[in-house]
Amino acid sequence: MKLWQSLFKNYVADLIKNKYIVVIVALFCTSFSFSQVDEVKKMVQQLCSPSFHGRGYVNGGDSIAAAFIANAFQTKGLQKVGASYYQRFSFPVNTFPDKASFVVKKTDNSEEALIVGRDVLVKENSPSYHGTLIYRIVPTKLLFVEDSIQQIVRKAMEGNSYNSIAIDLRGVGSDTLKILKGVEKQFAQFAPVVVITEGKFTWSVAGEQLNNPIFELQANKADGSPIKIQLDAKLQPNHSTQNVVGFIPAKKKTKSTIVFTAHYDHLGRLGQETYFPGGNDNASGTAMLIALADYFSKNPMNYNVLFIAFAGEEIGLLGSKYYTENPLMPLKDIRFLINLDIFGSGEDGITVVNGAIFQDYFDLLTAINDEKQLLTQIKARGYAANSDHYWFTEKGVPSFFIYTMGPNRNYHDIDDTYENLSFAEVNDLHTLLLSFIEKIDTLKKK
Ligand SMILES: [Zn+2]
Structure with missing residues:
Protein backbone atom coordinates (compact mmCIF):
# COMPACT_ATOMS: atom_id res chain seq x y z
CA MET A 1 0.00 0.00 0.00
CA LYS A 2 1.30 3.39 -0.88
CA LEU A 3 1.86 5.87 1.91
CA TRP A 4 -0.98 8.17 0.86
CA GLN A 5 -3.29 5.17 0.66
CA SER A 6 -2.38 4.01 4.14
CA LEU A 7 -2.76 7.56 5.53
CA PHE A 8 -6.09 7.89 3.79
CA LYS A 9 -7.26 4.54 5.22
CA ASN A 10 -6.31 5.57 8.76
CA TYR A 11 -8.02 8.89 8.26
CA VAL A 12 -11.24 7.20 7.14
CA ALA A 13 -11.07 4.70 10.01
CA ASP A 14 -10.61 7.54 12.50
CA LEU A 15 -13.42 9.43 10.95
CA ILE A 16 -15.76 6.46 11.22
CA LYS A 17 -14.68 5.73 14.79
CA ASN A 18 -15.08 9.35 15.86
CA LYS A 19 -18.33 9.63 14.08
CA TYR A 20 -19.62 6.59 15.97
CA ILE A 21 -18.46 8.10 19.23
CA VAL A 22 -20.15 11.36 18.30
CA VAL A 23 -23.34 9.51 17.41
CA ILE A 24 -23.24 7.41 20.58
CA VAL A 25 -22.56 10.47 22.76
CA ALA A 26 -25.29 12.37 20.97
CA LEU A 27 -27.75 9.51 21.42
CA PHE A 28 -26.85 9.21 25.09
CA CYS A 29 -27.22 12.96 25.70
CA THR A 30 -30.49 13.08 23.83
CA SER A 31 -32.01 10.19 25.66
CA PHE A 32 -30.67 11.42 28.99
CA SER A 33 -31.68 15.06 28.74
CA PHE A 34 -34.97 14.62 26.91
CA THR A 95 -72.33 18.61 38.62
CA PHE A 96 -73.42 19.45 35.06
CA PRO A 97 -73.82 15.99 33.59
CA ASP A 98 -75.88 16.48 30.45
CA LYS A 99 -77.26 19.49 28.54
CA ALA A 100 -75.64 22.92 28.60
CA SER A 101 -76.90 24.85 25.59
CA PHE A 102 -77.41 28.58 25.11
CA VAL A 103 -79.05 30.10 22.03
CA VAL A 104 -79.51 33.87 21.63
CA LYS A 105 -82.80 34.75 19.90
CA LYS A 106 -82.15 37.97 18.05
CA THR A 107 -84.69 40.63 17.08
CA ASP A 108 -84.37 39.72 13.38
CA ASN A 109 -85.44 36.19 14.37
CA SER A 110 -81.97 34.76 13.71
CA GLU A 111 -80.38 32.56 16.36
CA GLU A 112 -76.82 32.34 17.63
CA ALA A 113 -75.56 29.38 19.61
CA LEU A 114 -73.17 30.53 22.32
CA ILE A 115 -69.95 28.67 23.03
CA VAL A 116 -69.90 27.46 26.62
CA GLY A 117 -66.66 28.46 28.30
CA ARG A 118 -65.98 31.19 25.75
CA ASP A 119 -69.19 33.25 25.29
CA VAL A 120 -71.04 32.13 28.37
CA LEU A 121 -70.21 30.40 31.65
CA VAL A 122 -72.45 28.83 34.28
CA LYS A 123 -71.50 29.65 37.84
CA GLU A 124 -70.44 26.40 39.50
CA ASN A 125 -73.18 26.54 42.17
CA SER A 126 -76.06 26.98 39.68
CA PRO A 127 -79.10 24.69 39.61
CA SER A 128 -80.75 23.38 36.41
CA TYR A 129 -82.50 25.88 34.17
CA HIS A 130 -84.75 25.16 31.21
CA GLY A 131 -86.39 28.15 29.62
CA THR A 132 -85.88 31.48 27.90
CA LEU A 133 -84.01 34.09 29.89
CA ILE A 134 -85.28 37.63 29.43
CA TYR A 135 -83.00 39.82 31.46
CA ARG A 136 -83.05 43.43 32.54
CA ILE A 137 -79.74 45.15 33.23
CA VAL A 138 -79.98 46.68 36.70
CA PRO A 139 -78.67 50.25 36.65
CA THR A 140 -75.69 50.41 39.01
CA LYS A 141 -77.28 53.31 40.96
CA LEU A 142 -80.14 51.02 41.89
CA LEU A 143 -77.65 48.82 43.72
CA PHE A 144 -77.02 51.61 46.23
CA VAL A 145 -80.56 52.52 47.25
CA GLU A 146 -81.64 51.59 50.75
CA ASP A 147 -83.89 48.79 49.52
CA SER A 148 -83.50 45.16 50.40
CA ILE A 149 -82.05 42.86 47.76
CA GLN A 150 -85.51 41.41 47.18
CA GLN A 151 -86.97 44.89 46.56
CA ILE A 152 -84.17 45.75 44.13
CA VAL A 153 -84.83 42.56 42.18
CA ARG A 154 -88.58 43.21 42.13
CA LYS A 155 -88.16 46.83 41.00
CA ALA A 156 -85.63 45.89 38.32
CA MET A 157 -87.96 43.31 36.81
CA GLU A 158 -91.16 45.39 37.16
CA GLY A 159 -93.55 45.95 34.30
CA ASN A 160 -92.14 43.96 31.42
CA SER A 161 -91.75 40.27 30.80
CA TYR A 162 -88.36 40.18 32.52
CA ASN A 163 -87.72 36.95 34.37
CA SER A 164 -84.13 37.61 35.38
CA ILE A 165 -81.76 40.44 36.09
CA ALA A 166 -78.34 41.32 34.75
CA ILE A 167 -75.55 43.23 36.39
CA ASP A 168 -72.85 44.96 34.42
CA LEU A 169 -69.90 45.73 36.62
CA ARG A 170 -67.50 46.64 33.84
CA GLY A 171 -65.78 49.95 34.45
CA VAL A 172 -66.91 49.99 38.07
CA GLY A 173 -64.14 51.17 40.42
CA SER A 174 -62.32 48.66 42.59
CA ASP A 175 -63.68 50.12 45.86
CA THR A 176 -67.26 49.78 44.58
CA LEU A 177 -66.49 46.27 43.34
CA LYS A 178 -65.35 45.34 46.83
CA ILE A 179 -68.65 46.58 48.29
CA LEU A 180 -70.61 44.68 45.64
CA LYS A 181 -68.64 41.45 45.98
CA GLY A 182 -71.02 38.52 46.10
CA VAL A 183 -74.04 40.65 45.15
CA GLU A 184 -74.93 38.26 42.30
CA LYS A 185 -75.24 35.44 44.81
CA GLN A 186 -77.68 37.51 46.86
CA PHE A 187 -79.74 38.31 43.76
CA ALA A 188 -79.80 34.61 42.86
CA GLN A 189 -81.86 33.98 46.00
CA PHE A 190 -84.77 35.61 44.14
CA ALA A 191 -84.17 35.35 40.37
CA PRO A 192 -81.75 34.03 37.73
CA VAL A 193 -78.80 36.39 37.31
CA VAL A 194 -76.65 37.36 34.34
CA VAL A 195 -73.25 38.89 35.07
CA ILE A 196 -71.97 40.83 32.06
CA THR A 197 -68.23 40.70 31.76
CA GLU A 198 -65.22 40.96 29.44
CA GLY A 199 -62.02 39.00 29.45
CA LYS A 200 -61.30 35.45 30.46
CA PHE A 201 -63.71 33.36 32.46
CA THR A 202 -62.53 31.54 35.55
CA TRP A 203 -64.50 28.46 36.52
CA SER A 204 -64.54 26.55 39.80
CA VAL A 205 -66.37 23.69 41.51
CA ALA A 206 -68.96 23.92 44.29
CA GLY A 207 -70.46 21.64 46.90
CA GLU A 208 -73.89 23.30 46.96
CA GLN A 209 -76.62 24.74 44.73
CA LEU A 210 -78.15 28.22 44.81
CA ASN A 211 -81.91 28.83 44.38
CA ASN A 212 -81.38 30.27 40.90
CA PRO A 213 -78.61 30.04 38.31
CA ILE A 214 -75.94 32.66 37.68
CA PHE A 215 -74.67 33.01 34.11
CA GLU A 216 -71.60 34.97 33.12
CA LEU A 217 -72.01 36.47 29.67
CA GLN A 218 -69.41 38.17 27.47
CA ALA A 219 -70.41 41.78 26.81
CA ASN A 220 -70.36 41.31 23.02
CA LYS A 221 -73.13 38.71 23.40
CA ALA A 222 -75.20 40.75 25.86
CA ASP A 223 -77.30 42.94 23.57
CA GLY A 224 -80.43 42.29 25.61
CA SER A 225 -81.78 39.55 23.31
CA PRO A 226 -83.47 36.64 25.11
CA ILE A 227 -81.41 33.48 25.58
CA LYS A 228 -82.93 30.03 25.26
CA ILE A 229 -81.23 27.82 27.82
CA GLN A 230 -81.13 24.11 28.50
CA LEU A 231 -78.99 23.40 31.51
CA ASP A 232 -78.94 20.22 33.57
CA ALA A 233 -77.34 20.43 36.98
CA LYS A 234 -77.26 17.71 39.60
CA LEU A 235 -76.07 18.01 43.17
ZN1 LIG B 1 -54.23 23.37 41.30
Missing part, protein backbone atom coordinates in the same frame (compact mmCIF):
# COMPACT_ATOMS: atom_id res chain seq x y z
CA SER A 35 -36.37 11.55 28.59
CA GLN A 36 -38.05 13.42 31.46
CA VAL A 37 -39.71 16.04 29.33
CA ASP A 38 -40.91 13.45 26.82
CA GLU A 39 -42.42 11.21 29.46
CA VAL A 40 -43.97 14.14 31.33
CA LYS A 41 -45.48 15.57 28.13
CA LYS A 42 -46.98 12.23 27.18
CA MET A 43 -48.60 11.84 30.59
CA VAL A 44 -49.96 15.41 30.57
CA GLN A 45 -51.42 14.84 27.12
CA GLN A 46 -53.22 11.73 28.35
CA LEU A 47 -54.49 13.36 31.56
CA CYS A 48 -55.83 16.30 29.50
CA SER A 49 -57.52 14.19 26.84
CA PRO A 50 -61.35 14.25 26.49
CA SER A 51 -61.56 10.67 27.76
CA PHE A 52 -60.44 11.93 31.20
CA HIS A 53 -63.35 14.46 31.16
CA GLY A 54 -61.37 17.18 32.95
CA ARG A 55 -60.70 14.81 35.87
CA GLY A 56 -63.88 15.89 37.63
CA TYR A 57 -67.39 14.89 38.34
CA VAL A 58 -69.04 13.94 35.05
CA ASN A 59 -68.56 10.52 33.38
CA GLY A 60 -66.32 9.42 36.28
CA GLY A 61 -63.38 11.59 35.14
CA ASP A 62 -61.71 11.74 38.55
CA SER A 63 -61.80 7.96 38.97
CA ILE A 64 -60.44 7.42 35.43
CA ALA A 65 -57.49 9.66 36.35
CA ALA A 66 -57.01 7.85 39.68
CA ALA A 67 -56.83 4.49 37.87
CA PHE A 68 -54.24 5.94 35.47
CA ILE A 69 -52.05 7.09 38.38
CA ALA A 70 -52.44 3.84 40.34
CA ASN A 71 -51.43 1.93 37.22
CA ALA A 72 -48.37 4.17 36.79
CA PHE A 73 -47.39 3.62 40.44
CA GLN A 74 -47.70 -0.14 39.97
CA THR A 75 -45.71 -0.11 36.72
CA LYS A 76 -42.92 1.90 38.39
CA GLY A 77 -42.79 -0.59 41.25
CA LEU A 78 -44.24 1.55 44.04
CA GLN A 79 -45.70 -0.27 47.02
CA LYS A 80 -49.22 0.08 48.33
CA VAL A 81 -49.72 1.43 51.83
CA GLY A 82 -52.42 -0.96 52.97
CA ALA A 83 -54.56 -3.10 50.68
CA SER A 84 -54.80 -0.68 47.74
CA TYR A 85 -53.25 2.41 46.17
CA TYR A 86 -56.51 4.20 46.96
CA GLN A 87 -57.60 6.13 50.00
CA ARG A 88 -61.34 6.63 49.50
CA PHE A 89 -63.46 9.48 50.79
CA SER A 90 -66.53 11.45 49.68
CA PHE A 91 -68.02 14.93 49.59
CA PRO A 92 -71.01 16.77 48.07
CA VAL A 93 -70.44 18.28 44.62
CA ASN A 94 -72.61 20.13 42.10
CA GLN A 236 -74.31 14.77 44.18
CA PRO A 237 -74.66 14.69 47.97
CA ASN A 238 -72.05 11.98 48.44
CA HIS A 239 -69.63 11.84 45.54
CA SER A 240 -67.11 9.07 46.15
CA THR A 241 -63.49 9.65 45.09
CA GLN A 242 -59.97 8.71 46.17
CA ASN A 243 -56.45 9.90 46.88
CA VAL A 244 -53.81 7.72 45.21
CA VAL A 245 -50.85 6.76 47.40
CA GLY A 246 -47.61 4.93 46.51
CA PHE A 247 -44.57 4.15 48.63
CA ILE A 248 -40.85 3.55 48.06
CA PRO A 249 -39.06 2.17 51.12
CA ALA A 250 -35.61 3.40 52.15
CA LYS A 251 -32.47 1.34 51.44
CA LYS A 252 -32.27 0.61 55.19
CA LYS A 253 -35.37 0.43 57.35
CA THR A 254 -36.30 3.83 58.81
CA LYS A 255 -39.37 5.86 59.75
CA SER A 256 -38.06 9.04 58.15
CA THR A 257 -40.08 9.81 55.03
CA ILE A 258 -39.96 12.39 52.25
CA VAL A 259 -43.38 13.14 50.77
CA PHE A 260 -44.24 14.41 47.28
CA THR A 261 -47.81 15.51 46.62
CA ALA A 262 -49.80 16.84 43.65
CA HIS A 263 -53.54 17.08 43.11
CA TYR A 264 -54.84 15.25 40.07
CA ASP A 265 -58.45 16.45 40.12
CA HIS A 266 -59.62 19.39 38.05
CA LEU A 267 -63.03 20.96 37.30
CA GLY A 268 -64.49 18.31 35.03
CA ARG A 269 -67.23 18.94 32.49
CA LEU A 270 -69.82 21.66 32.04
CA GLY A 271 -72.28 19.60 30.01
CA GLN A 272 -71.31 16.87 27.58
CA GLU A 273 -69.73 19.29 25.06
CA THR A 274 -67.36 21.34 27.21
CA TYR A 275 -64.61 20.22 29.55
CA PHE A 276 -61.77 21.87 31.43
CA PRO A 277 -58.54 19.97 30.66
CA GLY A 278 -56.49 21.34 33.59
CA GLY A 279 -53.13 21.05 31.83
CA ASN A 280 -51.11 23.38 34.01
CA ASP A 281 -53.50 22.85 36.93
CA ASN A 282 -52.54 20.14 37.64
CA ALA A 283 -51.86 17.47 35.03
CA SER A 284 -48.37 19.01 34.94
CA GLY A 285 -47.69 18.44 38.66
CA THR A 286 -49.23 14.96 38.55
CA ALA A 287 -46.94 13.98 35.67
CA MET A 288 -43.88 15.33 37.51
CA LEU A 289 -44.96 13.37 40.60
CA ILE A 290 -44.97 10.16 38.53
CA ALA A 291 -41.62 11.05 36.91
CA LEU A 292 -40.09 11.51 40.38
CA ALA A 293 -41.64 8.23 41.54
CA ASP A 294 -39.91 6.58 38.60
CA TYR A 295 -36.54 8.08 39.58
CA PHE A 296 -36.71 7.24 43.30
CA SER A 297 -37.98 3.76 42.57
CA LYS A 298 -34.76 3.14 40.61
CA ASN A 299 -32.63 5.11 43.10
CA PRO A 300 -33.80 4.42 46.67
CA MET A 301 -32.69 6.87 49.38
CA ASN A 302 -31.78 6.79 53.06
CA TYR A 303 -35.41 7.70 53.76
CA ASN A 304 -38.72 6.39 52.48
CA VAL A 305 -40.40 8.37 49.73
CA LEU A 306 -44.19 8.63 49.74
CA PHE A 307 -46.16 9.89 46.75
CA ILE A 308 -49.71 11.18 47.17
CA ALA A 309 -51.90 12.26 44.26
CA PHE A 310 -54.79 14.14 45.87
CA ALA A 311 -58.43 14.31 44.77
CA GLY A 312 -60.84 17.12 45.66
CA GLU A 313 -58.33 19.98 45.69
CA GLU A 314 -60.33 22.35 43.53
CA ILE A 315 -63.40 22.13 45.75
CA GLY A 316 -61.43 23.25 48.81
CA LEU A 317 -58.33 21.11 49.45
CA LEU A 318 -60.56 18.21 50.54
CA GLY A 319 -58.28 15.30 49.59
CA SER A 320 -55.33 16.64 51.58
CA LYS A 321 -57.63 17.59 54.45
CA TYR A 322 -58.92 14.01 54.55
CA TYR A 323 -55.40 12.60 54.39
CA THR A 324 -54.08 14.75 57.25
CA GLU A 325 -57.08 13.68 59.35
CA ASN A 326 -56.56 10.03 58.37
CA PRO A 327 -52.82 9.70 57.65
CA LEU A 328 -51.63 6.34 56.31
CA MET A 329 -48.26 6.88 58.02
CA PRO A 330 -47.57 9.09 61.07
CA LEU A 331 -47.30 12.77 60.06
CA LYS A 332 -44.48 13.24 62.57
CA ASP A 333 -42.25 10.93 60.50
CA ILE A 334 -42.39 13.28 57.50
CA ARG A 335 -38.87 14.65 57.04
CA PHE A 336 -40.07 17.15 54.42
CA LEU A 337 -43.02 17.51 52.04
CA ILE A 338 -43.01 19.05 48.57
CA ASN A 339 -46.33 19.87 46.90
CA LEU A 340 -46.34 20.41 43.12
CA ASP A 341 -49.24 22.40 41.69
CA ILE A 342 -49.03 24.29 38.37
CA PHE A 343 -45.85 22.85 36.98
CA GLY A 344 -46.06 23.26 33.21
CA SER A 345 -43.94 26.33 32.50
CA GLY A 346 -40.92 27.84 34.29
CA GLU A 347 -39.62 30.46 31.84
CA ASP A 348 -39.72 32.92 34.76
CA GLY A 349 -38.59 30.39 37.34
CA ILE A 350 -40.55 29.10 40.33
CA THR A 351 -42.18 30.38 43.49
CA VAL A 352 -41.76 28.49 46.73
CA VAL A 353 -44.61 28.96 49.20
CA ASN A 354 -43.23 28.50 52.77
CA GLY A 355 -39.78 29.36 51.32
CA ALA A 356 -39.62 32.34 53.66
CA ILE A 357 -40.50 30.11 56.63
CA PHE A 358 -38.13 27.16 56.11
CA GLN A 359 -35.18 29.38 55.30
CA ASP A 360 -32.40 26.75 55.49
CA TYR A 361 -34.31 24.43 53.14
CA PHE A 362 -34.89 27.35 50.79
CA ASP A 363 -31.16 28.22 50.92
CA LEU A 364 -30.30 24.62 50.00
CA LEU A 365 -32.69 24.75 47.04
CA THR A 366 -31.22 28.00 45.72
CA ALA A 367 -27.63 26.82 46.30
CA ILE A 368 -28.30 23.73 44.15
CA ASN A 369 -29.95 25.89 41.52
CA ASP A 370 -26.98 28.29 41.41
CA GLU A 371 -24.43 25.49 41.30
CA LYS A 372 -26.19 23.57 38.53
CA GLN A 373 -27.39 26.67 36.64
CA LEU A 374 -30.97 25.45 36.32
CA LEU A 375 -33.82 27.97 36.69
CA THR A 376 -33.66 31.71 36.05
CA GLN A 377 -35.25 32.58 39.38
CA ILE A 378 -36.47 31.05 42.65
CA LYS A 379 -38.78 33.29 44.65
CA ALA A 380 -39.70 32.71 48.29
CA ARG A 381 -43.18 33.33 49.64
CA GLY A 382 -44.54 33.05 53.16
CA TYR A 383 -47.45 31.07 54.45
CA ALA A 384 -50.42 30.63 52.07
CA ALA A 385 -53.52 28.45 52.20
CA ASN A 386 -53.57 28.01 48.42
CA SER A 387 -52.85 24.31 47.81
CA ASP A 388 -52.57 20.88 49.43
CA HIS A 389 -49.46 21.62 51.52
CA TYR A 390 -51.71 23.81 53.70
CA TRP A 391 -53.19 21.14 56.02
CA PHE A 392 -49.74 19.61 56.52
CA THR A 393 -48.27 23.02 57.41
CA GLU A 394 -51.11 23.47 59.89
CA LYS A 395 -50.14 20.18 61.54
CA GLY A 396 -46.48 21.15 61.84
CA VAL A 397 -45.11 19.22 58.85
CA PRO A 398 -42.23 21.14 57.20
CA SER A 399 -43.24 21.70 53.59
CA PHE A 400 -42.86 23.66 50.37
CA PHE A 401 -45.48 24.31 47.75
CA ILE A 402 -43.71 24.94 44.44
CA TYR A 403 -45.32 26.39 41.32
CA THR A 404 -43.78 27.43 38.01
CA MET A 405 -44.01 30.92 36.53
CA GLY A 406 -44.17 31.84 32.86
CA PRO A 407 -46.21 33.60 30.21
CA ASN A 408 -49.03 30.99 30.28
CA ARG A 409 -52.03 32.74 31.90
CA ASN A 410 -54.65 30.04 31.26
CA TYR A 411 -56.17 29.20 34.60
CA HIS A 412 -59.43 27.37 35.38
CA ASP A 413 -60.57 27.92 31.81
CA ILE A 414 -61.01 25.83 28.66
CA ASP A 415 -57.64 27.05 27.36
CA ASP A 416 -55.59 25.40 30.10
CA THR A 417 -54.71 22.70 27.59
CA TYR A 418 -51.78 20.40 26.90
CA GLU A 419 -51.12 22.34 23.67
CA ASN A 420 -50.79 25.65 25.52
CA LEU A 421 -48.09 24.42 27.89
CA SER A 422 -44.42 25.16 27.18
CA PHE A 423 -42.86 22.46 29.42
CA ALA A 424 -39.91 24.88 29.37
CA GLU A 425 -38.13 23.62 32.49
CA VAL A 426 -39.24 20.03 33.05
CA ASN A 427 -35.73 18.58 32.98
CA ASP A 428 -34.28 21.30 35.22
CA LEU A 429 -37.17 21.02 37.68
CA HIS A 430 -36.69 17.27 37.84
CA THR A 431 -32.95 17.69 38.46
CA LEU A 432 -33.51 20.40 41.06
CA LEU A 433 -36.05 18.37 43.04
CA LEU A 434 -34.11 15.12 43.13
CA SER A 435 -30.85 16.92 43.96
CA PHE A 436 -32.65 18.71 46.80
CA ILE A 437 -33.90 15.42 48.21
CA GLU A 438 -30.48 13.83 47.82
CA LYS A 439 -28.90 16.66 49.84
CA ILE A 440 -31.62 17.16 52.42
CA ASP A 441 -29.66 15.14 55.00
CA THR A 442 -27.12 17.97 55.17
CA LEU A 443 -29.81 19.91 57.09
CA LYS A 444 -30.93 19.24 60.64
CA LYS A 445 -34.53 18.17 61.05
CA LYS A 446 -36.66 20.90 62.65
